[in-house]
Amino acid sequence: MxxxxxxxxxxxxxxxxxxxxxxxxxxxxxxxxxxxxxxxxxxxxxxxxxxxxxxxxxxxxxxxxxxxxxxxxxxxxxxxxxxxxxxxxxxxxxxxxxxxxxxxxxxxxxxxxxxxxxxxxxxxxxxxxxxxxxxxxxxxxxxxxxxxxxxxxxxxxxxxxxxxxxxxxxxxxxxxxxxxxxxxxxxxxxxxxxxxxxxxxxxxxxxxxxxxxxxxxxxxEIDDTVRISVASGQLPVERARELLAAAGADVATLEDDTVSLSVSTRLPAPVLSVLAEQNALRGLEVRGATLEDVFLQLTGREFRA
Amino acid sequence: MTTTTSTEPKVPAPRGGSADAADGRERVSAFWSLSRAMLLGMKRDRTATFFILLFPLVFLVFFGSVTKGSSTPHAKVAQVGAVKLFDSMTGEGRSELDKVLTITRTDDEAGTLEKVRKGDFDAMITQGADGKVELRYTAADQVRAGALQGIFNSVVQEANQQATHQAPAYVVDAQQVEDKSLKPIQFLTPGLLGWAVATGAVFGAALTLVNWRKTKVLRRLRLAPISAGTVVSSRILVSLLTAFLQTGVFLVVATSFFGLKLTGNWWLVLPLVACATLAFMSIGLLAGSVARTEEAANGISQVIVLPMSFLSGSFFPMDGAPGWLQTVSKVMPLHYLVDSAQSVLTRGGGVTDALPTMGGLLLFAAVLTGIAWKLFRWEDA
CATH class of the missing domain: 3.40.50.300 (P-loop containing nucleotide triphosphate hydrolases)
Incomplete structure (x- = not known):
């Protein structure tokens, strides 16, 4: 055909x-x-x-x-x-x-x-x-x-x-x-x-x-980075960095934009357990990659519609 | 959405591109439905209807009313004191004179002269004791002033002649060759009709082409399995119907309300208008091919149609215009339409008068369409 x-x-x-x-x-x-x-x-x-x-x-x-x-x-x-x-x-x-x-x-x-x-x-x-x-x-x-x-x-x-x-x-x-x-x-x-x-x-x-x-x-196909975010104010960003490093988590990015504390990682399990131990799971969101990430990966820039 | 595939009775037709196989019993014609679409769109577009039909009619009514009955130079003359020349006239001579002059008697010479200056009277007449007749006239209307002088000269000469009691050696027998009813409406109707047809066809073709290109209707037509001939011929049909409608309305209004008298071969105006419509469409096609926006198409069309109308004698006769201007007007298709329409509508012109014009108009249309074809663009580049 x-x-x-x-x-x-x-x-x-x-x-x-x-x-x-x-x-x-x-x-x-x-x-x-x-x-x-x-x-x-x-x-x-x-x-x-x-x-x-x-x-x-x-x-x-x-x-x-x-x-x-x-x-x-x-x-x-x-x-x-x-x-x-x-x-x-x-x-x-x-x-x-x-x-x-x-x-x-x-x-x-x-x-x-x-x-x-x-x-x-x-x-x-x-x-x-x-x-x-x-x-x-x-x-x-x-x-x-x-x-x-x-x-x-x-x-x-x-x-x-x-x-x-x-x-x-x-x-x-x-x-x-x-x-x-x-x-x-x-x-x-x-x-x-x-x-x-x-x-x-x-x-x-x-x-x-x-x-x-x-x-x-x-x-x-692209790195399956998982984006984990919780509500801000539960865990200071510096403290989070120390704890995550101590737990051996592979952190790609870590940031707090005053609304959410967000972590990108390929291995979500240790990150989630650190957050759970600190009782900082309010507003938890775990999101997989989307086409938007694919686009970012392919072009090296944000998707602009 | 409430309608989904489950409630839809139609199943996908067998693939193969034969759309007519799906409902062979329904016969449809792309030509008629395209023509219908354009006519409906035009009918519902009030602005277009106004400019194509009503606006020219407003001009006809305006010019027709303004010039109604002004063709005879009837003059108002004030007579101060006794004027033997007029007072002694009796019988036929006097009644002939009354047809062209209204004579009012006054005694106040200075006051009357002032009234002539103001235009209340066209002239003042006095006669001295020595027999000398004095005429004081206003030249505000030069035609009327000239006519007045002519009338008085002839009256005085006739009186002189009678005084000598001799038969005149030379006599002039002057007679107008046209129908006596050649009033302004007789040349206004063909002129304004020509202008209306030109406006409708030029603007119609130019604006349609640009609008279709801009809204991508042109692309839709190109992607449909219909020929360019279908599209062009349906557009021609629409333009012809418009032009015939204009002609019909014009002739009805002019004959019923303004005393237009049609001559025997008036129907020849229909093939003339048809050929002229093609010529005007080709102008519009050219304008639409060059223009990128509707505003530009509008402007180009206006720049062509308005001077062409003036030069072709649509609004007033070009007989008095300088020679070079008359030459310029001879390259314009409207000139020939107005000329021939006048001939067949009001001067008894026949097929032999109309045929060369039709041929010329078609040739013009062919040449311009050829140029437009070269410049034609399906898409805004």
Whole structure:
């Protein structure tokens, strides 16, 4: 079976900026694939090249075994693209919008209306797109991308700017779309989103893919540092340092920011027992590594969304 | 979210990209639905409706009312004391004179002269004992002043001639060639209609293109399996319908309220407007290809449409303009639309008058569309 996407050595330059600097990736059919990175990492340009709306300076792309550039009308019905901005015709209702876009694919009004219901917008069918909330517009945009039942779906930062409730609703929808057997490619700058949704994630920065893998595997691959924190004021930081050293604990960092006393370590057991002996467990939190730590590890800097 | 896969009757369609297989019974046309989407959007956009339909109509009503009935230079003349020349006139001669002049008798010469200066009267007439007729007129309205002098000269000459009791050696028989009803509305309607059609088509094409590029609707169209021909032809359909609507409204309003008289071949204005719409759309397409923002597209369109309208005689005839300005106006498609529309609407022009114009307009559209095609961008770079 051919891969849903295979890209090899794509590069794109805008003036002085090397937006995409040699990206190669393979997405298998049915996979939920994420491209994760801060703003300006080159995610959107990479997506545009994959979708076939931009010709790369260098490199080769194949979607479902076909080249997306130049425009390939045979390929177009098999892919669906959701846009970062809400690209709708002016002054149309949600129903008119999706029916119009569906008609471009020879899809009739019944299926278009069914898709509107599918994304939970049946009661907003007569609302002008200009009057919809951010979450509703995003869902309509996704519905428009899905109306013609594509096998490969591109989603560019679908949850940006949504409130937490709307994000979670959208996650459910995206998971369902993938469960139906569609290949989904998603860009995001939210680490939690990638962690929750994606089978595999590529971490991107400065136009390059730094690492690719399942979110859990990526986290496991880096040093599993555990971060232990308790409420401040139970144990002075100097005293803690002495006790931990005496107990032979391997401490990476130790700090007190006046709210919490935090310890990073690879071996949590001796640290926890020291804290227990001192009866300093109020507000205890033990947290494993996250994608944020992976990012920090890979780029040497904090993740900036 | 209340709707999930479990309640959704649809199962994933067999993969293979044939979307029509999912519901083959429903027939839809991308062309019609795209045209419908644009028409609905335009209908609901009050600003667009105002500028395309009502604004030109406001101009028509304004100009139509201002110039209504001012075409005959009827003059108000004050006669001080006895003027034998007029007083002795009787019968047909007198009634002809009353058609163009309203003569008021007064006795106060100084006061009347002041009234002429102020514009209450157009002229004052007195006659001395020696038979010399004195005319004092205001030149505030030069056409009327000229007409007045002409009238008085001819009245005086006729009287002189009669005094000699000789038949005149030369007679002038002057007659206007146009329909006697050639009132300002007869040239205002084609002119303002041309301006309205140009505004609608240029702005429509330019703003749509920029707006679609900016909001990425253009990208959506590009990613859908429809041809560029479908998109272009549905946009043309929308522009043509708009132009015909403008034409219809203009002709109805002008004939019903301002006494526009259409000549036999007036229907030829429809193919003329259609060809001109294509020419104006190509201007808009070019403006939209060059402009990056809607503001820029608006500005470029305005800079083209407004001078073109003035130079093409949309608002007033260009006959009096200097020669070089008339030459400039001859490269503008609106000039030909206004000219030919005037010809077929009010001067009895026929197919042979309209055909060369149509050909020229289509050629113009083809050339500009070609240039716009070269400059066309799908995306903001």
């Amino acid at each position: 051919t891969a849903a996407i295979s890209a090899d050595g794509i590069r794109q330059r805008y003036g002085d900026v090397q937006a995409v600097d040699g990206v190669s990736l393979t997405v298998e059919a049915g996979e939920f694939y994420g491209i994760l990175g801060p703003n300006g990492a080159g995610k959107t340009t990479t997506m545009e090249i994959l979708e076939g709306v931009r010709e790369p300076d260098e490199g080769r792309v194949e979607l479902l075994g076909m080249a997306p550039w130049p425009r390939n009308p045979k390929l177009l019905p098999r892919i669906g693209v959701q846009f970062q901005a809400s690209a709708f015709f002016r002054k149309l209702t949600a129903r008119e919008t999706i029916r119009t876009f569906a008609s471009f694919y020879g899809v009739g009004p019944k299926r278009a209306d069914a898709m509107l219901e599918r994304v939970g917008l049946a009661d907003k069918a007569e609302t002008l797109t200009e009057q919809m909330s951010g979450g509703q517009a995003q869902r309509l945009s996704i519905a428009c991308a899905l109306a013609h039942d594509p096998e490969l779906v591109f989603l560019d930062e679908p949850t940006t700017g949504l409130d937490p409730q709307a994000r979670r609703n959208l996650w459910d929808l995206l998971r369902d779309i993938n469960d139906e057997g569609r290949t989904v490619v998603l860009t995001t700058h939210y680490l939690d989103e990638a962690e929750v949704l994606c089978d595999r994630v590529s971490i991107m920065d400065h136009g390059r893919i730094l690492h690719t893998g399942a979110p859990a595997a990526l986290i496991r």
